[in-house]
Amino acid sequence: MQGASISLDHVGISFGDAQIVSNVNLEIRPGEFICLLGPSGCGKSTLLNAIAGFLPVQGRIEVNESPVTGPGLDRGVVFQSAEVLFPWLTIRENVEYGLRLRGTPALARREKADHFLGLVGLTHAAEKFPAQLSGGMRQRAQIARVLINEPHVVLMDEPFGALDAQTREVLQVELDRIWRESGCTIVFVTHDIWEALLLADRVVVMTAGPRAGIKTIETIDLPHPRDQGSSECLALFRRLRDDIGAEVKQALRQQGLNREPV
Amino acid sequence: MSDTTQSPGVRLPLSTLRFKAMATKVSVGPLSVLAGLLLWHVASLYTSPLFLPSPLTVWRTALEMLADGSLLESVAASAWRIAAGWAAGVAVGVPLGVFMGRFPVIRLMVDPYIEFFRFIPPIAFVTLAVIWLGPGEITKIALIFYTTVFIVTLNTIAGVKAVNPLRLQAARSLGANAISEMTTVILPSTVPFMVTGARIAMGNSFLTVVSAEIVSAQTGLGAMIWTARNFARTDWVFVGIIALGILGYVFDRVLRLASNKLLNRYQ
Numbered sequence: 001m002q003g004a005s006i007s008l009d010h011v012g013i014s015f016g017d018a019q020i021v022s023n024v025n026l027e028i029r030p031g032e033f034i035c036l037l038g039p040s041g042c043g044k045s046t047l048l049n050a051i052a053g054f055l056p057v058q059g060r061i062e063v064n065e066s067p068v069t070g071p072g073l074d075r076g077v078v079f080q081s082a083e084v085l086f087p088w089l090t091i092r093e094n095v096e097y098g099l100r101l102r103g104t105p106a107l108a109r110r111e112k113a114d115h116f117l118g119l120v121g122l123t124h125a126a127e128k129f130p131a132q133l134s135g136g137m138r139q140r141a142q143i144a145r146v147l148i149n150e151p152h153v154v155l156m157d158e159p160f161g162a163l164d165a166q167t168r169e170v171l172q173v174e175l176d177r178i179w180r181e182s183g184c185t186i187v188f189v190t191h192d193i194w195e196a197l198l199l200a201d202r203v204v205v206m207t208a209g210p211r212a213g214i215k216t217i218e219t220i221d222l223p224h225p226r227d228q229g230s231s232e233c234l235a236l237f238r239r240l241r242d243d244i245g246a247e248v249k250q251a252l253r254q255q256g257l258n259r260e261p262v
Numbered sequence: 263m264s265d266t267t268q269s270p271g272v273r274l275p276l277s278t279l280r281f282k283a284m285a286t287k288v289s290v291g292p293l294s295v296l297a298g299l300l301l302w303h304v305a306s307l308y309t310s311p312l313f314l315p316s317p318l319t320v321w322r323t324a325l326e327m328l329a330d331g332s333l334l335e336s337v338a339a340s341a342w343r344i345a346a347g348w349a350a351g352v353a354v355g356v357p358l359g360v361f362m363g364r365f366p367v368i369r370l371m372v373d374p375y376i377e378f379f380r381f382i383p384p385i386a387f388v389t390l391a392v393i394w395l396g397p398g399e400i401t402k403i404a405l406i407f408y409t410t411v412f413i414v415t416l417n418t419i420a421g422v423k424a425v426n427p428l429r430l431q432a433a434r435s436l437g438a439n440a441i442s443e444m445t446t447v448i449l450p451s452t453v454p455f456m457v458t459g460a461r462i463a464m465g466n467s468f469l470t471v472v473s474a475e476i477v478s479a480q481t482g483l484g485a486m487i488w489t490a491r492n493f494a495r496t497d498w499v500f501v502g503i504i505a506l507g508i509l510g511y512v513f514d515r516v517l518r519l520a521s522n523k524l525l526n527r528y529q
Contacts, residue, residue: 054431071434084432088450088527097446098436129527149436 003031003185004074004152006051010059013043013050020046022211024059026204030152033179033186035196037240038206038215039248044189045080045157047206051187052077052155063153073098076146078156082138085130091141092117092126098149116144119178136167143175147182156188160195172198176225193240197233198226205243208251216243315497320504323497332486337505339481343474344467344513347403351410351467352460358411359418359456364448369419380412384470388477402474402482409470410463414456421455422448453528457521464517468510483509 006028013021021043028034036044050057053071061068063075071077085094092113093100099109117123120140130138139159146154160168176199179186190196196203203218218240222232299317306316315323327333362369384405395401425448433447475484483502490498522529 052431052435054434071431073435073437075435077432077435079428079432081428083426084428086429086447086450088453097433101437101442101446145436 002152003029003183004064005030005062006153006185006187007062007065008047008051008059009062011047011050011061012058013046013055014058019211020209021050021213023213026214026217028185028187031183031185033199033201034188035200035203036187036189036206037191037193037196037203037244038212039208039244039251040191041251042206042209042247043212044191044206048077048155048157048187048189051075051153073149074151075153075155076149076151078139078142078146078154078159080158080161082130082135082142082162085138085141085145087130090127090129091122091133094130094141095126095144095148097145112148113144116148119147119181120144120174134167135163136171139163139171140174143178147178151184153185153187156186158189158191161190161192168195173225175199180224191244193237193244194228196220196240197236198228203240205240205247208247208254215247218243312494312496315500320497320500323495324501324504327498327501333501333505336481336483336486336502337509339479339485340471340475340483340506341509341513343399343402343482344406344464344471347406347471348410348460348464348467350403351407351463352414352456354407355411355414355459355463356418356456359415359459360422360444360449360452362415363419363422363452364444376412376415380416384409385473388474391474392478397478401478402471405474406467406470409466410460413463413466414459417455417459417462418452421452424455425451450528453525457525461514461517464513465510468506472506 006026008024008026008028011021011024012019024047026034036047038044046055049055051061051063051068052075053068063072068075085091086097089097095113095116096109099112104112113126114123117126120143122137122140122144125133125137125141130141133141142159160171163171172195179199186199188196188199197220200220203220205215205218206212207215218236220236222230226233228237302314303317306314306319311319324333358372362372387405387408391401391405395404429447429451430443433443438446471482472484472487475482476488479485483506487499487502490496490502
């Protein structure tokens, strides 16, 4: 599996008259892990959906120098909600879904599914249905279902957002390992600063919407796996927290929720 | 579970509790039926058999009609009409609903007709059906088909519209095209709605078959109930009604068992 480059060139996204995202320019290197960080409702997921090809955009989005015109096998998407697993298929059948669509013979399908089920630690649950699994296991199944297609880019929309803190930590470490083994490019949306610090090569902080854009880009030049207690990490955390804090405050002020004390 | 949930002082072993729960479950229904029969019997003592025949009379009549084959003949005629009309209605309603749910143009085209015709009860069409299709079997089957097709179509449309859009996005990004999206996501997602529609339609088919048979049939439970009038045989009416109830129960049970068995993973 090889990572792809992603290039966003003056990208804007609007729903009707509302401009959600405007003028985003970003170059992502092959194999890079990018976190999109920002206050909720700022348009990070919208930008991710645009890269996935689910939304029409102004400007240009290119993956490996070819323009994005719709969903494609080169870009896998891991959603926040595990509802996207097909409840009528077993975990194995869910994971094999992409291969089945392409007519891969049953034996090869099975072998590959075994490999990716093992990668996410779900070998024991292969014959179960999604409803029989915990939230964390379902998210791992989703990740396996995406990785089996060997995408160059994996787009993840707060995949651990709905999980409890302990499960989330375990999965973050696992994702870090899977990313380094697979070499794919990952764009990961989150509002959790620690999560971004643990995983990302670069953290892209977005401004509050509407007309959201990029506020700052922070390079996290620390070896993996990372120690969140290190002094560099703490310094980065403070910087990111202040960056986002300003945006959150602005977002709340726009919603009329937060009056500055007089 | 523990056995400490009862009032203080009284402690029964768990097995006794379980036995009691089980005994309650299997005995209350039959006891209630028995009580109903008793009430019916008592009421019949104070009225004439023409007004209300006793349960025993009805039972004897049912045995007679079973012996001479007329009851089975009636049941078979009605059951066949329901099965044929209902199956045809499901077979047309499901694809129609899927296409209407999926393609707005088709929906816009068919919608005015659906919205108009669904308020017209099938009974209103009995006369027309006889004029157009004659007095034969096809008339009754067509009316049941009409009953079924609307309910199944409307339910299937609702099912297609209820498909989680995220699942469609996921399928697309995993390599699905328009056709595989239909077969691997939309159809499986919609199965519970189709089953619900089919079950409701089955109930309505019973309404239709009786009225159709009353107006234009020599055989069937509806015809049997109607003929009873000419001979002042209220007991035939009762036999017919009870047979309808049992037949409906059996059909629904079979449908539920079949859908649980075959479509379990889609629920």
